[in-house]
Amino acid sequence: MRLIIATLCFYILLFSACTQDKLSITTSSDRARQEFIEGRDLFEKLQFTESAEHLEQAIRLDSNFVKAYLYASILQQNPNMRRQYINKAKAVMNEVSEGERLLVLAAEADMNGDRKKQEKYLQDIVESYPRDERALTNLGTFYFGSKEFEKALIYFKQAIDINPEYPTVYNQIGYVYRYLDDYPNAEQSFKKYIALIPDNPNPYDSYAELLLTMGEYDVSMETYQKALEIDPDFEFSHFGLASNYIYMKEYNKARHQLKRLAKIASNDEQVMRAHYGCAIAYLAEGNLEDGIKEVDKMIELSEKYSNTVRTIRNYYMKARILAEFDKLEEAWKMLEQGKSLMPESEIPPDIEHNLEQTYLFFAAMIAVNEGDLKTANSYADKYTAMVEDDASTPLKKARFSLQGLIAFAGKNYARAIKEFEQSDMSDPFNLYWLARTQMEMGENDQAKINLKKVIK
Numbered sequence: 001m002r003l004i005i006a007t008l009c010f011y012i013l014l015f016s017a018c019t020q021d022k023l024s025i026t027t028s029s030d031r032a033r034q035e036f037i038e039g040r041d042l043f044e045k046l047q048f049t050e051s052a053e054h055l056e057q058a059i060r061l062d063s064n065f066v067k068a069y070l071y072a073s074i075l076q077q078n079p080n081m082r083r084q085y086i087n088k089a090k091a092v093m094n095e096v097s098e099g100e101r102l103l104v105l106a107a108e109a110d111m112n113g114d115r116k117k118q119e120k121y122l123q124d125i126v127e128s129y130p131r132d133e134r135a136l137t138n139l140g141t142f143y144f145g146s147k148e149f150e151k152a153l154i155y156f157k158q159a160i161d162i163n164p165e166y167p168t169v170y171n172q173i174g175y176v177y178r179y180l181d182d183y184p185n186a187e188q189s190f191k192k193y194i195a196l197i198p199d200n201p202n203p204y205d206s207y208a209e210l211l212l213t214m215g216e217y218d219v220s221m222e223t224y225q226k227a228l229e230i231d232p233d234f235e236f237s238h239f240g241l242a243s244n245y246i247y248m249k250e251y252n253k254a255r256h257q258l259k260r261l262a263k264i265a266s267n268d269e270q271v272m273r274a275h276y277g278c279a280i281a282y283l284a285e286g287n288l289e290d291g292i293k294e295v296d297k298m299i300e301l302s303e304k305y306s307n308t309v310r311t312i313r314n315y316y317m318k319a320r321i322l323a324e325f326d327k328l329e330e331a332w333k334m335l336e337q338g339k340s341l342m343p344e345s346e347i348p349p350d351i352e353h354n355l356e357q358t359y360l361f362f363a364a365m366i367a368v369n370e371g372d373l374k375t376a377n378s379y380a381d382k383y384t385a386m387v388e389d390d391a392s393t394p395l396k397k398a399r400f401s402l403q404g405l406i407a408f409a410g411k412n413y414a415r416a417i418k419e420f421e422q423s424d425m426s427d428p429f430n431l432y433w434l435a436r437t438q439m440e441m442g443e444n445d446q447a448k449i450n451l452k453k454v455i456k
Helices: 030-044 048-061 066-074 079-091 098-111 115-128 133-145 149-162 167-179 183-196 201-213 217-230 235-247 251-264 268-284 288-304 308-324 328-340 349-370 373-387 393-409 413-421 428-440 444-455
Strands: none
Touching: 030 048, 030 066, 048 066, 066 079, 066 098, 079 098, 098 115, 115 133, 133 149, 133 167, 149 167, 167 183, 167 201, 183 201, 201 217, 201 235, 217 235, 235 251, 235 268, 251 268, 268 288, 268 308, 288 308, 308 328, 308 349, 328 349, 349 373, 349 393, 373 393, 393 413, 393 428, 413 428, 428 444
């Protein structure tokens, strides 16, 4: 993901010497401050390995450096390590400014999956620092993560009004326009992003991803290569090139590119991403056996590094893949295997809550595939009850996907259409099943329109 997502983004607030407009940085060491600024700037450019070196140096120079702990926490692959960094920041948060204290609380809420609290803290920061372009960008990115694109755009545009030369916001705006299918404005935003920091790989990577979405594969690959000329180890561009090959049905070339990524990977998450891409390449050509082997490598890797949350999610992903290939008995086994790991681990309550939601969602889907609509309804009802009070719009909309699938399986096509139309229409899965339902209702013209959207 070349968009700086909310998990990575919302801490990024401008360094300023204690003005009312900008959030300041509290540290007892000028050298630590300089190391932090360097690490922050590299972080914003998605140069995470180099960023981590400077942030760790800042912490060594000032063991009470709250913002350095927060940035460093985001770069941790293991959630237990991330929690340790946030707890260190929390231990001294009352010794820093109110804005920095809110950052700590927002980080903790994000780590725990409590989006309501996270939103409240991010809003409080914007209210306290309405002239801070990074604060506005980060709140906008939070709404982007909730697929509230129009609301996100409001804050992004405010950030540009404050600082038209701030690069990151153009990246975010480009992705908003892309998801709104406004490709001309997306292209304009990414080109501005490139113009502002032409020596950084991420602007070219983001623009290449738009070109990939537009089906301009040759130009997309040329643009990814420009990113790699700047940084040959830029993970995302290797993955982007592989994505182009997959869409072009050159699966061996895709896997070759991903194996290169695995060789240069600087952490286990990058290696896992390479295996994930290889799994997609195998599954895209109908090779379930080798696709599952790649997922198994992801499970082995997450287990090796004691990343229980990632291991559970990998088992759930394996279950869904098996279900899609009608391996339903094996799918149930993998789903239960993932769930069985939760009592053995110290997972924060809100993360456990989210994992339980995921379990119920996939369990309902598998039951639908089995034709057991009673069981599917039971899991779907439990899922609906769990997401009722959640702040996450995508989670809430997912319940309509389940109800639509159940109605379709029960041949209640009129209800299925109503359910799917309330689901996330930016998800090709929902569009596909809406089109299938419309075909059953004889609405072939409308079904064709939605199937073309799926292809797009």
